[in-house]
Every structure is written in structure tokens, then in C-alpha cells.
């Protein structure tokens with residue numbers, strides 16, 4: 001990767017119903033997703049977890065909240081002021097992604113009051129927090145994984161997901177990208193005839209097609225920055241989220 005640390009925005013997604021595996025925890029619980037695109041949070045439709053990755057629930061110093069991430073990310077955060085004692089993570093529970101699928105969440109900026117945790121098989125253990133927020137309008141990976149779940153009932157059943165956690169959630173137009181339109185990830189998926197989330201090469205191509213164009217020339221369609229260019233509002237939007245305690249900043 002590049003030189004120097006990567007800055008991520010950590011998006012806080014509040015767990016609305018404590019799952020069995022975390023029943024001993026009484027504090028508010030959040031999944032924390034690492035993103036490079038805070039301005040896309042208006043388009044969140046779900047949250048991705050890898051069913052086989054291990055996650056921990058750990059005590060933060062942020063208003064007594066408990067956060068869920070990989071152990072690796074929690075350790076990094078313990079050196080970035082998120083824990084009472086530098087370098088030390090107080091672990092309250094260890095679970096797999098599978099234990100946390102189908103959980104109702106509340107997430108910032110999206111028009112959906114409740115979104116759900118769903119499985120994505122391309123999540124990497126060694127990047128970000130292992131928790132990924134899903135914006136199918138602007139991320140080809142997210143769109144491909146969502147379509148896979150919507151098309152295949154057996155895939156939903158395998159993870160015990162109810163139809164209403166998956167089927168009502170369509171990509172939301174939030175950014176207009178010159179030549180790619182208002183649903184740039186869908187445009188790339190269709191143009192490249194992507195078949196599934198396993199279509200690695202085409203997805204890499206789709207990402208290349210969307211990413212820079214959207215990052216530099218995309219125009220916000222919604223929210224308080226509607227009509228403005230992404231590159232001009234990204235920092236302001238990040239600051240709004242952090243000030244509202246709906247996000248934090250994380251380096252790795």
C-alpha cells in the first residue's frame with residue numbers, strides 16, 4: 001500500500017437489539033465500520049460482516065460505549081486514545097460474524113430507520129475494523145453482495161436471514177457522477193456484466209471506473225451539501241459526523 005497511515009472514518013452503527021452472544025453487556029453497543037467515503041452514508045442499506053471472522057466487543061472511553069471490531073483493530077485503537085489504558089483492550093465478549101448476522105442497527109444519515117447486518121465473503125480480516133458499511137449505489141462490491149443475497153433465497157436461509165432484512169433495500173441515488181449517472185455502482189455492474197461478489201477481476205475494474213470519478217467529480221444529490229462537489233465537502237461532512245458523535249477517526 002501507500003506511504004504513511006491511511007485515515008478512515010469510523011461510522012458508528014448502534015445495535016438496537018442485543019443478541020444472545022452479547023447478553024451480558026449492559027452498555028450501549030455499536031458496530032464500527034471503517035470507510036473512505038463518509039459522504040456516501042446517506043446511501044447505507046445494510047452493514048457487512050464476514051461470517052467466519054472473529055470479532056470482539058470491547059470497552060471504549062467514548063461515553064462508556066462498547067464497540068465491536070476485529071481484535072486487531074481494537075489493539076490499534078488502544079494506541080489512538082480509545083481505551084482507558086494505552087495499549088490495553090478490555091474485551092467483554094468474543095464472537096464470530098455469524099453470531100451477529102440479522103441484527104437491527106441504527107446508522108447515521110441513511111433514510112432507513114433500521115438496517116441489518118448481512119454476510120459478505122470478501123471482507124478482509126487485516127483491513128479496517130472488519131465491519132463494512134454497505135452503500136450499493138456507489139460501491140460495486142456492496143451492490144454485488146446485496147444482489148447475491150436478494151437473488152438467492154438459499155443464501156439468505158443459510159444465514160437465518162428474514163426476507164425483510166434484505167429484499168426492501170434498493171440502492172439510493174445520492175451522488176451524480178459525470179458519465180456514470182446517479183447509481184454509479186449499478187451502472188458499472190451492468191456495463192461489465194458482473195455476475196456475483198466473487199467476480200474479482202471485473203469488480204476491481206468496476207471500482208477503478210467509479211472510484212476516482214466519484215471522488216473528484218461527483219455531485220451530492222441529497223442532504224445539507226446537495227449540489228456541491230464531493231471533494232469540496234468531504235472534510236466538512238466528516239467533521240459534522242464526528243461532532244455529532246456518530247463517527248470517529250481511525251488510522252492504520
Ligand code: A2H
Nearest residue numbers: 034035036037040123124127128130132133134135138139
Ligand atoms: B468503502 P482501502 Cl460507497 N475488507 O466505504 C474489505 N473491504 C473493506 C474492509 C475490509 N476489511 N474495510 C473497509 N472496506 C471497504 C464505502 C465505499 C467504499 C464506497 C465506495 C468505495 C469504497 C461503502 N462501502 O471503497 O483498501 C470500505 O468501503 C473502495 C476502495 O483501505 C472502505 O471504503 O482503500 C474501503 O473498502 C477501504 O479500502
